[in-house]
Amino acid sequence: MRVCVTGGAGFIGSHLVDRLIALGHTVLVIDNLTTGVREFVNPKAAFIEMDVRDANIESIFADFKPQVVFHEAAQTMVPASMENPKMDCDVNLLGLVNILEASRKHKVEHFLMPSSAAVYGDLDTLPLTEDMIGKPTSFYGLTKLTGEGYLHIYEQAFGLKTVCFRYSNVYGPRQGDGGEGGVISIFTRLINEGQGLTIFGDGEQTRDFIYVDDVVEANIKAMNHPELTGVYNISTNTSTSVNKLVSYFKSISNKDLPVYYEAERTGDIRHSRLCNQKAKVDFDFLATVDLERGLRDTISYFKGK
Numbered sequence: 001m002r003v004c005v006t007g008g009a010g011f012i013g014s015h016l017v018d019r020l021i022a023l024g025h026t027v028l029v030i031d032n033l034t035t036g037v038r039e040f041v042n043p044k045a046a047f048i049e050m051d052v053r054d055a056n057i058e059s060i061f062a063d064f065k066p067q068v069v070f071h072e073a074a075q076t077m078v079p080a081s082m083e084n085p086k087m088d089c090d091v092n093l094l095g096l097v098n099i100l101e102a103s104r105k106h107k108v109e110h111f112l113m114p115s116s117a118a119v120y121g122d123l124d125t126l127p128l129t130e131d132m133i134g135k136p137t138s139f140y141g142l143t144k145l146t147g148e149g150y151l152h153i154y155e156q157a158f159g160l161k162t163v164c165f166r167y168s169n170v171y172g173p174r175q176g177d178g179g180e181g182g183v184i185s186i187f188t189r190l191i192n193e194g195q196g197l198t199i200f201g202d203g204e205q206t207r208d209f210i211y212v213d214d215v216v217e218a219n220i221k222a223m224n225h226p227e228l229t230g231v232y233n234i235s236t237n238t239s240t241s242v243n244k245l246v247s248y249f250k251s252i253s254n255k256d257l258p259v260y261y262e263a264e265r266t267g268d269i270r271h272s273r274l275c276n277q278k279a280k281v282d283f284d285f286l287a288t289v290d291l292e293r294g295l296r297d298t299i300s301y302f303k304g305k
Contacts, residue, residue, distance in 0.1 A: 003223075004028045004066035006052050006099060007073030008045065009036025011175045012114070012215055016070060017042050019216050028064045030057070031073065040174055052095035061102040068223055071099050071113035077182075078118065081140035082267045092143035096150060104158045110226055111151070112163040112219060117208065117235075117272050119145040119166060126239070127275035130166070130231050138267030148231060161229050163222050165215075168235035168274045172212030172294065173301035183242065184209065184295070187249055188302045196258035200265045203243035208235045208273045211294035214287040221283045228283060235274035236287045248295055 003020055007013040008029030013036070020027050027045040030052065041047050048060060052073045074092050075081065081088035096113075103111050118141030119134040136142040151162035171184035187197055218234045250256055279285040 001067045002026045002028075002065060003068045003070065004030065004061070004064060005045075005070045005072060006030045007036060007071070009033060009038060009041050009047075010072060011172075012170060012212060013070070013072035014040035014042070014174060015172070015212050015216050016072065016219055017045050019220060021045060023220070028060075028066065030060065035176060037174070053090065053098055055098075057098055058102045058105060061106040061108075065106060066103075066108055068110045069099065069103050069108050069112070070219065070223075071096065071111065073099075074114065075140070075143075076116075078138045078140045078267045079265060081138050081143070085139040088139050088143055092140070093146060093150070096147050100150060100154050100160070104154065104160055108160065110161050110163070110223065110228075111154075112165070112222060113147070113151070115148050115164045115166045115231065116141065116144045117166055117168050117233075117274055118269065119148065120269075120272070122270050126271060127237055127273045128233070129275045130233055130278055137269060140267070155229055161226070163228055164231045165218065165222075165234045166231060166274065167215060168208035168210050168233070168272065170210055170212055170215050172298055175212070175298075183207075183245070184298060185302070187245070188299055191249060191253050191255060191257060191299070192302055194255075194257070196260055197246060197249075198260045198262055199242050199246070200262050200268065201242075202261065203246070203259075204241050205268070206239040206241045206271045206273065208238060209240055209245075209291055209294070210234065210236050210287055211289035211297075214289050217288075218279060218283075218285045221285050225283050232279045232282070232285075233274040233276050234279060234285070235276045236291075237273060237276050238291075239271070239273045240291060248292060249299075252292070252296055252299060 009031035121135035
């Protein structure tokens with residue numbers, strides 16, 4: 001199939017492109033390289049350096065004629081969304097609408113994109129399920145939740161089949177220091193540099209960490225169900241505290257680095273764990289990489305850098 005991946009030079013997008021190429025698909029990557037890395041783009045994929053808000057996107061779609069679109073390009077940093085909500089809205093909503101319009105006009109068959117666990121906010125009942133009404137605590141979470149609404153209406157009004165993935169905290173090779181799962185890449189870099197680790201809050205906040213290969217597998221499985229639409233949690237349904245994460249790092253790296261505690265950050269969620277039963281039932285997705293193995297692979301990758 002002809003597949004377009006926006007943000008295909010980024011962390012998750014580049015891994016997804018690698019998998020699509022390996023499966024024999026024809027892939028076009030669109031990325032403005034603001035946070036993406038050109039070297040991450042698979043050499044067998046076509047590449048266009050362009051912002052997803054650019055009006056010329058439509059002509060690109062007219063030429064390439066994608067059957068499937070993975071819209072991975074986004075502003076993913078909670079602190080950045082709180083500091084500059086206008087920018088967050090511009091990228092995550094106007095950029096999304098631009099890609100949706102191009103997809104509608106050029107008859108894309110399946111449109112898949114990430115949402116986020118941030119759409120739930122600090123709901124008390126865990127694990128979080130897709131039918132829960134979210135109360136985002138950050139502008140990032142709000143734009144992601146609003147983006148889900150756009151997909152729903154594009155499907156109802158125009159017949160564009162859309163799938164939205166609420167990722168838990170994704171981590172793995174190629175991840176930058178930003179984004180929702182960035183604590184792992186930040187800690188990895190600091191350990192490699194022999195520096196101490198900083199925790200915002202008491203460290204008892206929990207996250208549902210999922211390895212990037214599992215996220216890619218979920219995308220591929222969903223793509224292989226062209227009739228599939230709706231919102232899906234993509235997660236391990238497992239809680240890990242930041243303090244527990246630090247203990248994993250110390251054990252794997254054999255380093256006992258100092259840990260510093262600072263004030264909580266505005267917009268951060270206290271606890272998050274996502275139920276993944278719906279994805280398991282609808283397209284047979286189940287995460288297979290446990291946290292210790294994933295951390296070892298991630299640390300090994302960054303050591304090589």
